[in-house]
Amino acid sequence: MSPQPGVFDFHVHAGDAFRTHEISAYIRDTQLTGLCLLSLPTAGYPGADKLPPHMNEAVLESKKRLSASENIPVYAFGCLDNRDLLPASRAGGAVKSLPSPAEQIAILHEAGFDGLKLWEGKPLLAAALGLKPQHQRLVDACREAGRRDMPVIFHVADPPEFWTRAAGETAYGDGLPGFDELIEGAALLCEQAPETQIVFPHLLFLAGDLKRAASFLERLPNASLDLAPGNYAYEPLAADRETSIAFFTEYSKRILFGTDAFFFTVDAFPLPGDSLEGNCRRCSRLLSFLSGGKDVENPYPLASVGARRVRGLSLPGHFLADILAGNAHRILTKPPKEVGG
Numbered sequence: 549m550s551p552q553p554g555v556f557d558f559h560v561h562a563g564d565a566f567r568t569h570e571i572s573a574y575i576r577d578t579q580l581t582g583l584c585l586l587s588l589p590t591a592g593y594p595g596a597d598k599l600p601p602h603m604n605e606a607v608l609e610s611k612k613r614l615s616a617s618e619n620i621p622v623y624a625f626g627c628l629d630n631r632d633l634l635p636a637s638r639a640g641g642a643v644k645s646l647p648s649p650a651e652q653i654a655i656l657h658e659a660g661f662d663g664l665k666l667w668e669g670k671p672l673l674a675a676a677l678g679l680k681p682q683h684q685r686l687v688d689a690c691r692e693a694g695r696r697d698m699p700v701i702f703h704v705a706d707p708p709e710f711w712t713r714a715a716g717e718t719a720y721g722d723g724l725p726g727f728d729e730l731i732e733g734a735a736l737l738c739e740q741a742p743e744t745q746i747v748f749p750h751l752l753f754l755a756g757d758l759k760r761a762a763s764f765l766e767r768l769p770n771a772s773l774d775l776a777p778g779n780y781a782y783e784p785l786a787a788d789r790e791t792s793i794a795f796f797t798e799y800s801k802r803i804l805f806g807t808d809a810f811f812f813t814v815d816a817f818p819l820p821g822d823s824l825e826g827n828c829r830r831c832s833r834l835l836s837f838l839s840g841g842k843d844v845e846n847p848y849p850l851a852s853v854g855a856r857r858v859r860g861l862s863l864p865g866h867f868l869a870d871i872l873a874g875n876a877h878r879i880l881t882k883p884p885k886e887v888g889g
């Protein structure tokens with residue numbers, strides 16, 4: 549039997565340094581061979597007015613502690629401070645001019661971040677900040693990141709059903725960017741920063757339209773997709789299993805394993821964390837779905853009644869090895885940066 553491929557979790561949310569020991573337990577329980585800790589830019593996000601403008605400090609502190617205690621590479625992705633795009637009433641007071649996006653990237657890099665995490669394509673945040681994915685601010689940030697060999701993880705859009713009545717009262721409507729507009733904006737950004745590796749989480753919310761996902765990847769050689777569920781993805785991927793398997797094997801070098809584990813403060817509003825057990829379940833569920841052929845539970849609240857359990861894709865081992873770890877090592881070409889100070 550061939551050895552189990554390593555598992556590199558490209559998408560773990562940190563943000564509460566007090567939960568670092570739980571991330572240690574997560575690493576051990578899921579037997580990770582590497583991970584990326586992600587910050588989030590919270591300034592402007594509805595309900596987050598009282599939070600710091602991003603989670604950079606907590607993420608860096610967790611990285612520092614984990615790098616000392618764990619024997620695996622721990623990378624960290626920092627965020628921009630976007631308060632200068634908000635009216636003073638929403639920015640926690642008047643904001644003196646902030647460093648330019650490129651300067652902010654330099655500061656992140658010096659502080660010990662290995663990559664840039666953008667969340668500015670999440671519709672509610674994009675609208676609050678008045679940003680499109682191809683906005684010059686984000687192009688400048690991505691170009692500088694590329695110059696420094698820092699990959700970018702950029703959340704763009706949300707599940708397409710969030711724009712429909714299926715989402716109920718919270719359905720996206722007026723004042724928010726449309727789904728297609730966001731996806732095209734992501735493509736334009738990739739073209740404007742061709743030297744930068746840009747990873748779009750949650751399969752860029754195209755799990756229900758893999759043809760479009762494929763043409764996105766064909767058009768944009770610097771783009772990759774991560775799998776962070778994206779719990780929305782289980783149903784569409786399982787609905788046409790053959791097409792999904794063909795997509796995953798064809799683009800196995802462009803897809804990264806990530807769980808979207810949430811190690812924020814557990815009850816914090818508006819971004820509550822998940823328990824250690826919940827995060828471990830996210831990981832084992834996705835692993836079973838990719839590697840096995842049995843049914844796994846589908847945790848997505850909007851899942852159809854007939855899709856509460858879905859059959860795994862049972863991907864062949866060598867494709868799986870790239871998705872689970874090989875591609876992460878290809879994108880992260882250097883060892884993690886040391887945390888300064």
Ligand SMILES: [Zn+2]
Pocket residue numbers: 559561749776808
């Ligand atoms: Zn995420």
